[in-house]
Amino acid sequence: MKPALILVALIALAALLVPPLLPYDHISIDWNSVRVGLFTDGHLLGTDDLGRDRLARLLVGTRVTLSVALAAALVALVIGVAWGAIAGWVGGRTDELMMRIVDGLYALPFMFVVILLMVVFGRSILLVFLGIGFVEWLTMARVVRGQVIALKQRPFILAAEAAGSPARATLLRHILPNVAGVAVAYLMLTVPHVVMIESFLSFLGLGVQEPLTSLGILVNEGAEEMDMNPAALLLPGGVLVLLIACLTIAGERFRDRLADAAK
Numbered sequence: 001m002k003p004a005l006i007l008v009a010l011i012a013l014a015a016l017l018v019p020p021l022l023p024y025d026h027i028s029i030d031w032n033s034v035r036v037g038l039f040t041d042g043h044l045l046g047t048d049d050l051g052r053d054r055l056a057r058l059l060v061g062t063r064v065t066l067s068v069a070l071a072a073a074l075v076a077l078v079i080g081v082a083w084g085a086i087a088g089w090v091g092g093r094t095d096e097l098m099m100r101i102v103d104g105l106y107a108l109p110f111m112f113v114v115i116l117l118m119v120v121f122g123r124s125i126l127l128v129f130l131g132i133g134f135v136e137w138l139t140m141a142r143v144v145r146g147q148v149i150a151l152k153q154r155p156f157i158l159a160a161e162a163a164g165s166p167a168r169a170t171l172l173r174h175i176l177p178n179v180a181g182v183a184v185a186y187l188m189l190t191v192p193h194v195v196m197i198e199s200f201l202s203f204l205g206l207g208v209q210e211p212l213t214s215l216g217i218l219v220n221e222g223a224e225e226m227d228m229n230p231a232a233l234l235l236p237g238g239v240l241v242l243l244i245a246c247l248t249i250a251g252e253r254f255r256d257r258l259a260d261a262a263k
């Protein structure tokens with residue numbers, strides 16, 4: 001898990017710290033160097049068809065993709081934990097109703113939800129992570145609900161109830177801290193999935209909009225230039241694959257360690 005997290009941290013730090021040090025930002029146009037190759041005219045990775053520095057756009061695109069993914073995953077965490085904890089703790093008809101709502105939302109096509117949000121509210125980066133988070137919380141809710149139902153029967157919970165602890169206090173002091181580890185594990189597995197979804201939406205033109213960029217936009221631009229300049233596709237595509245692979249490996253290993261510790 002550590003090598004994967006270290007690699008992700010290095011990529012994130014480079015995306016955060018390096019762009020201000022470059023001679024060009026991600027939107028500056030160098031009219032004298034349009035579509036130049038690698039290491040030409042001060043552009044380490046060349047420029048695109050508008051003369052924008054590819055390295056700056058790659059770093060900024062990585063930063064935007066990671067930011068949107070993290071924000072969307074946090075939205076999914078908050079909604080999913082709250083929904084699942086309430087459903088599992090209250091039980092009965094309330095639990096049945098809340099989980100049928102989850103099942104109904106599962107049945108909705110994801111792209112239909114995103115397109116509907118875009119049509120109603122317009123395109124913005126805020127809407128992107130809210131829309132993704134709105135869908136991604138469903139699995140988190142189911143996982144948390146199952147954990148809460150199992151914890152309700154544990155002796156320390158029964159003892160707290162017998163001692164007269166209010167339901168809200170029991171939920172906040174005893175249930176949620178014991179669910180936190182599982183929630184964090186699934187949060188780590190949610191982030192790479194959200195990275196992939198955001199990149200897919202941006203690739204289709206439904207995600208991040210110019211003048212911002214993201215890995216999905218860069219992959220789309222690179223696909224159009226693949227015959228003339230394969231690096232335009234391979235570089236952002238390689239970073240995207242590396243991020244998804246490392247984040248997935250880290251999340252799975254953290255989940256496995258958590259499962260081993262619970263035995």
